[in-house]
Amino acid sequence: MTELVTLSIDGKQVTVPKGTLVVDAAKQAGIDIPVFCYHPKMEPAGMCRMCLVELGRPMIDRATGQPVLENGQPKIQWAPKLETACTNVVSDGMVVLTRSEKARAGQQEILEFLLTSHPLDCPVCDKGGECPLQNLTLDYGPGKSRFLYNEKHHAEKHVPLGELIWLDRERCIQCGRCVRFQRLVAGEPVLAFDERGRDTEIITNSEPAFDSIFSGNTTDICPVGALTTADFRFGARPWELKSAASLCAQCPVGCNITFNTRREAKSGGRVVIKRVMPRQNEEVNEIWICDKGRFAYHFTESEARLRQPLIRRNGQLQPASWEEALDLAAAKLKAAGKDALILAGGRLSNEDLFNLKKLADGLGAQSVLYTHVGGGDLVTQIGLASGTNLADLGKGDTILVAACDLYEEAPIWWLRVKQAADRGATLIVVNARATRLDKHAGYVVRYAPGDETVTLQGLLKQDKIGAAIREAGNLLVFYAADGLDLNGSTSVAAACANLLIETGHFGRPNNGLIGVWPHANDQGAWEIGFRPEADLAAALKGKTVYIAAADPAGDDPRLAKALQDAGTVIVQELFQTATASLAEVVLPAAAYTEREGTFTSGERRVQRYYPAVPRWAETKADYVITAEIGQRLGLDLEAGAPALVFNRLTAEITAFAGLSYRKLAEVRPQWPIVGRADLYYGGTTYENKQGLGVHLAAAASAGESPHLPEVRKGSGPRPQEDALLAVPVTKLYDLGVTVRSSVLLEARIGLPAITIHPLTAEKMGLKAGEKAMIGLGGHENEVLVKLDETIPAGVALVPRSMGLPVSAPAPLSVGKAK
Amino acid sequence: MSLAEKYPEEIKRILAKYPPEHKRSALMPLLYLAQREKGYVDNHAMNEIAEMLEITPTEVAAMIGFYTLYHGEPAGKLRIQVCVDLPCALRGADKFLADLCANLGIEPGGTTADGLVTVEPVMCLAACDKAPVFQTQGPDGIAYHENMTVEKTMQLVEALRESGKEVK
Numbered sequence: 007m008t009e010l011v012t013l014s015i016d017g018k019q020v021t022v023p024k025g026t027l028v029v030d031a032a033k034q035a036g037i038d039i040p041v042f043c044y045h046p047k048m049e050p051a052g053m054c055r056m057c058l059v060e061l062g063r064p065m066i067d068r069a070t071g072q073p074v075l076e077n078g079q080p081k082i083q084w085a086p087k088l089e090t091a092c093t094n095v096v097s098d099g100m101v102v103l104t105r106s107e108k109a110r111a112g113q114q115e116i117l118e119f120l121l122t123s124h125p126l127d128c129p130v131c132d133k134g135g136e137c138p139l140q141n142l143t144l145d146y147g148p149g150k151s152r153f154l155y156n157e158k159h160h161a162e163k164h165v166p167l168g169e170l171i172w173l174d175r176e177r178c179i180q181c182g183r184c185v186r187f188q189r190l191v192a193g194e195p196v197l198a199f200d201e202r203g204r205d206t207e208i209i210t211n212s213e214p215a216f217d218s219i220f221s222g223n224t225t226d227i228c229p230v231g232a233l234t235t236a237d238f239r240f241g242a243r244p245w246e247l248k249s250a251a252s253l254c255a256q257c258p259v260g261c262n263i264t265f266n267t268r269r270e271a272k273s274g275g276r277v278v279i280k281r282v283m284p285r286q287n288e289e290v291n292e293i294w295i296c297d298k299g300r301f302a303y304h305f306t307e308s309e310a311r312l313r314q315p316l317i318r319r320n321g322q323l324q325p326a327s328w329e330e331a332l333d334l335a336a337a338k339l340k341a342a343g344k345d346a347l348i349l350a351g352g353r354l355s356n357e358d359l360f361n362l363k364k365l366a367d368g369l370g371a372q373s374v375l376y377t378h379v380g381g382g383d384l385v386t387q388i389g390l391a392s393g394t395n396l397a398d399l400g401k402g403d404t405i406l407v408a409a410c411d412l413y414e415e416a417p418i419w420w421l422r423v424k425q426a427a428d429r430g431a432t433l434i435v436v437n438a439r440a441t442r443l444d445k446h447a448g449y450v451v452r453y454a455p456g457d458e459t460v461t462l463q464g465l466l467k468q469d470k471i472g473a474a475i476r477e478a479g480n481l482l483v484f485y486a487a488d489g490l491d492l493n494g495s496t497s498v499a500a501a502c503a504n505l506l507i508e509t510g511h512f513g514r515p516n517n518g519l520i521g522v523w524p525h526a527n528d529q530g531a532w533e534i535g536f537r538p539e540a541d542l543a544a545a546l547k548g549k550t551v552y553i554a555a556a557d558p559a560g561d562d563p564r565l566a567k568a569l570q571d572a573g574t575v576i577v578q579e580l581f582q583t584a585t586a587s588l589a590e591v592v593l594p595a596a597a598y599t600e601r602e603g604t605f606t607s608g609e610r611r612v613q614r615y616y617p618a619v620p621r622w623a624e625t626k627a628d629y630v631i632t633a634e635i636g637q638r639l640g641l642d643l644e645a646g647a648p649a650l651v652f653n654r655l656t657a658e659i660t661a662f663a664g665l666s667y668r669k670l671a672e673v674r675p676q677w678p679i680v681g682r683a684d685l686y687y688g689g690t691t692y693e694n695k696q697g698l699g700v701h702l703a704a705a706a707s708a709g710e711s712p713h714l715p716e717v718r719k720g721s722g723p724r725p726q727e728d729a730l731l732a733v734p735v736t737k738l739y740d741l742g743v744t745v746r747s748s749v750l751l752e753a754r755i756g757l758p759a760i761t762i763h764p765l766t767a768e769k770m771g772l773k774a775g776e777k778a779m780i781g782l783g784g785h786e787n788e789v790l791v792k793l794d795e796t797i798p799a800g801v802a803l804v805p806r807s808m809g810l811p812v813s814a815p816a817p818l819s820v821g822k823a824k
Numbered sequence: 825m826s827l828a829e830k831y832p833e834e835i836k837r838i839l840a841k842y843p844p845e846h847k848r849s850a851l852m853p854l855l856y857l858a859q860r861e862k863g864y865v866d867n868h869a870m871n872e873i874a875e876m877l878e879i880t881p882t883e884v885a886a887m888i889g890f891y892t893l894y895h896g897e898p899a900g901k902l903r904i905q906v907c908v909d910l911p912c913a914l915r916g917a918d919k920f921l922a923d924l925c926a927n928l929g930i931e932p933g934g935t936t937a938d939g940l941v942t943v944e945p946v947m948c949l950a951a952c953d954k955a956p957v958f959q960t961q962g963p964d965g966i967a968y969h970e971n972m973t974v975e976k977t978m979q980l981v982e983a984l985r986e987s988g989k990e991v992k
């Protein structure tokens with residue numbers, strides 16, 4: 007039991023856990039103490055003095071150790087001066103006055119001082135309307151200044167801190183929130199204060215500038231308009247914006263977000279997304295999102311989106327009506343029957359996937375998930391159980407991250423795993439190369455490519471690591487396919503599952519297996535019954551293929567070839583991808599931002615998203631398109647609201663049993679309190695009023711005992727003497743279908759580059775930053791050369807989704823650029 | 825040439841003074857070492873020190889920015905750092921600074937055309953009772969000059985100018 011402390015704040019009796027700060031105790035009791043530098047997610051700094059209050063403690067008689075009484079009441083010893091509520095911890099019998107005359111005078115003076123060097127350019131400031139300085143000045147400020155306007159401090163107003171964030175030095179009130187966020191929360195201390203006193207200013211000296219994938223969060227917690235995003239700055243006024251609750255669809259974390267939208271003349275009278283803001287879900291993303299989630303939303307409004315159905319006539323894809331296109335697609339699928347194949351990507355919602363699965367079942371066709379990460383069936387069995395929260399992990403717990411670069415693949419998981427390690431959890435990182443997580447790990451285990459499975463199998467035999475796994479209070483295992491293909495990743499998953507099962511870490515909260523999928527809803531696809539195909543090219547042969555939300559031809563020339571050799575190809579997409587260009591029928595899909603639906607995150611949490619903007623051109627939602635095809639085949643598929651599809655899904659798929667849209671929309675009070683009225687406290691992050699989501703029941707929690715999966719014997723490909731082995735790795739900012747339309751990210755996406763060991767480079771006469779020609783899978787590509795001493799000699803890291811054909815470890819030749 | 829190549833022994837000695845898990849504590853002595861080169865710490869040196877101590881270049885720059893004794897920008901051979909904090913201001917430091925600069929033909933913070941002298945206003949030098957006061961920072965180290973007048977200061981500058989000639 008946590009010890010409780012009772013104190014009085016403005017005459018109200020408040021009971022809070024020992025160790026609580028006065029400012030938080032007040033907040034919990036519904037009393038606002040104004041703050042600028044304090045933020046409930048970070049240790050206090052006591053820098054701004056905005057939170058001044060009168061503070062008294064019961065006077066203690068030194069001789070007896072008893073409180074001194076006065077008229078039967080404890081006598082209060084008042085602090086001689088005002089105290090900061092953000093640095094003082096509560097104690098029993100403490101008396102706090104936040105609105106006394108003295109306290110108010112102190113608060114007023116601090117604001118008067120702050121405003122002496124503030125430009126007060128609210129009318130043109132992006133923060134205006136949601137600015138803590140503006141709001142607190144109205145509530146606590148003096149109304150009038152005794153300082154001379156002409157002696158205001160002036161500083162640079164348009165300072166780019168990298169391509170994503172701009173700094174207005176004049177507006178900065180030196181609260182240090184951004185600096186502390188980067189150091190304490192993000193673990194990337196690339197902002198700091200330069201100079202002193204009035205000349206204090208924020209600087210970044212990293213290369214590239216403000217080198218952090220969490221930089222956007224500083225604009226949420228900056229209490230003034232000093233930090234703004236390049237994306238939103240001068241874009242709109244906060245009060246013109248509508249908000250729609252949604253989820254980030256860029257990775258399997260499932261961060262809760264809010265899309266702010268506006269109808270504007272600038273966009274031809276369309277309603278468009280103006281910015282992405284985090285939405286609080288303390289069990290998923292707390293109040294943060296990564297920069298990919300914040301800035302890669304522009305695909306929705308891209309003019310390159312497919313507008314209407316296309317049908318191939320005389321060898322050319324030509325516009326057609328929905329009737330024609332659906333009829334043709336249905337006829338082709340009908341003719342194929344069980345020789346049809348449905349290939350779906352993890353960008354689709356649970357509802358879309360369910361309809362696709364029903365269609366496949368109706369035809370007797372195979373339903374294939376397009377992914378390079380395997381093992382989702384294991385996650386279904388021993389994935390995370392309800393009640394899991396990464397924030398609960400700490401001392402005595404262990405987190406294993408295998409064949410995965412969490413930083414690039416799932417940033418918010420990286421952040422939360424790092425924080426668990428900071429709290430004392432034992433972090434074990436197992437990979438063929440160094441990643442950003444190593445710095446925070448208790449144990450780093452490196453294997454030679456090909457040895458990933460045996461290495462994982464051997465972990466329990468290692469003294470300390472074995473003990474850390476076996477004796478862990480809670481054990482979480484993240485895995486992916488770093489340097490591997492689907493087969494490699496499947497065996498890694500099996501080896502990881504064995505570790506969990508053998509040591510009994512499953513079927514309860516905060517224990518289990520997490521697949522770090524390439525998309526937001528791969529786990530949902532596994533749950534619904536989609537399975538990847540180890541040899542996709544062979545599986546496509548002679549089939550009538552219905553592909554939704556996947557671009558195999560763009561990823562891999564061999565798959566493009568296989569599709570050319572397949573029977574009919576029907577493609578349902580947002581864009582005219584390489585795969586769509588091979589199709590007979592192209593069905594334009596609505597983006598997830600334009601409709602409702604649910605995703606199942608890698609943690610197996612099912613969450614809802616809501617429509618943010620109207621559907622683009624003639625597009626239709628994926629589940630509707632599938633249902634309309636199904637209906638033409640005499641199948642009873644739901645084309646009504648997604649909630650209706652979801653009802654059918656929950657009736658059929660056991661893991662989803664008992665869920666409903668209403669249940670997914672339930673909320674509970676969360677700490678810290680954030681939202682519009684409290685933005686001085688938590689920042690501009692949105693309060694969650696639309697649903698925290700629900701974990702799927704893991705088969706193991708329901709009492710089913712998991713079977714120990716068989717682990718593939720033998721090993722994956724190894725580098726050979728005198729030849730380089732290209733291994734696929736994931737890059738956060740890549741050329742993915744939903745990323746490349748965001749021009750702002752161009753510099754971070756960069757040119758395709760391979761990474762090799764300096765010795766390998768030397769042998770080949772290559773230098774860092776030079777261009778080279780690589781031969782891979784029978785194709786030649788120009789790339790940049792990067793060096794990394796931590797990767798094994800003989801291996802070249804080749805990024806996925808950067809236009810290089812790398813879907814599996816494969817031999818690579820490197821030559822000088824032409 | 826990198827610092828590591830130029831001063832391997834001295835760097836080793838400095839680093840040895842701190843436990844490896846707190847090696848960032850070696851930042852200040854390493855900055856003095858780097859500054860010895862050109863009178864300021866250039867970008868190369870900042871990055872090199874950051875790498876040595878496993879901190880970010882931003883953190884190194886912040887340290888240089890915080891202390892008036894470190895410099896991130898080139899300046900004159902001799903830096904005259906005049907205290908203009910409140911107690912000194914009460915003893916005329918503001919006027920002293922303005923007059924000195926006028927005599928040298930520069931703005932506060934500026935450098936004389938011959939690259940000899942830079943005059944900078946700084947915060948309290950802990951000699952408030954002896955204002956006007958400044959500290960000089962140059963190749964010969966740091967020195968205090970208390971109860972100064974513009975005349976005495978100009979003599980100092982002249983002497984330096986002369987000696988500069990002699991050296992040449």
Ligand code: SF4
Nearest residue numbers: 178179181182184228
């Ligand atoms: S930029 Fe914003 S968050 Fe950073 S110190 Fe200035 S006011 Fe605070």
Ligand code: SF4
Nearest residue numbers: 254257261296299418
């Ligand atoms: S961590 Fe993943 S889900 Fe969260 S904002 Fe980033 S890309 Fe989106």
Ligand code: FES
Nearest residue numbers: 052054055057092
């Ligand atoms: S000093 Fe308490 S909020 Fe800044």
Ligand code: FES
Nearest residue numbers: 907912949951952
């Ligand atoms: S105020 Fe100038 S030395 Fe102290």
